[in-house]
Every structure is written in structure tokens, then in C-alpha cells.
Amino acid sequence: MKRLWMLAILTAILAAIGGAFPAQAQKQQFDLSTITCKQFFEYNKENLTIMLMWLDGYYAEDDAPPIVDFDKMAENSRKLGEYCGKNPGHSVITAADKVMAGDK
DSSP: OHHHHHHHHHHHHHHHHHHHSOTTOOOOOOOTTTSBHHHHTTSOHHHHHHHHHHHHHHTSOTTOOSOOOHHHHHHHHHHHHHHHHHOTTSBHHHHHHHHTGGGO
């Protein structure tokens, strides 16, 4: 009886969790090597911020301390924005290679 009760509770929890998510959630993936600068800066602000933080980590030194430097991120974002403004057809990775890889 105890097992049956636990199974019923577990089933109810899983059903509640499953109901909290859309049945056909859209998976979002961004291939920064194929997304152009123009497309990159057209994404919503939340996604853009996350991707800019990811780029900062990607271009950080391997032995860099685990510190989020918002001033450096803002400067890198500004440089990336300037480059992309002049080269909207370049991929984001090409642009980041030009302006962020020099920080390594």
C-alpha cells in the first residue's frame, strides 16, 4: 500500500511538472558561426545579453579567474557593435575574432 501511495504521489508530481511546460516547446539554438552581425543584434535583449556573456567567456584566457567583469563585457560589446555596424554581413564569430580575441 505504501508503494502504491508513493507511486500515486510521484505520478501526480510528474504530471504537474509536465503540465508546466508547453507540449511543443520551441528549442532555441544559435550557431554564432553562421548568424550574421545584423541578425545577432536583432535578437531580443535577454538572448543578446546571454550570448554576449558567453562570448566573453569563450574568448577568456584558459586560466582566467572566474570573475564576471561587467566593464570589460560592456567594452567588448561596444567594440563588437562597432565592428558589426560596419560589417553587418560578417558572422558574429568572425567579428568576435577580430575584436575580442585580441584580449587573450
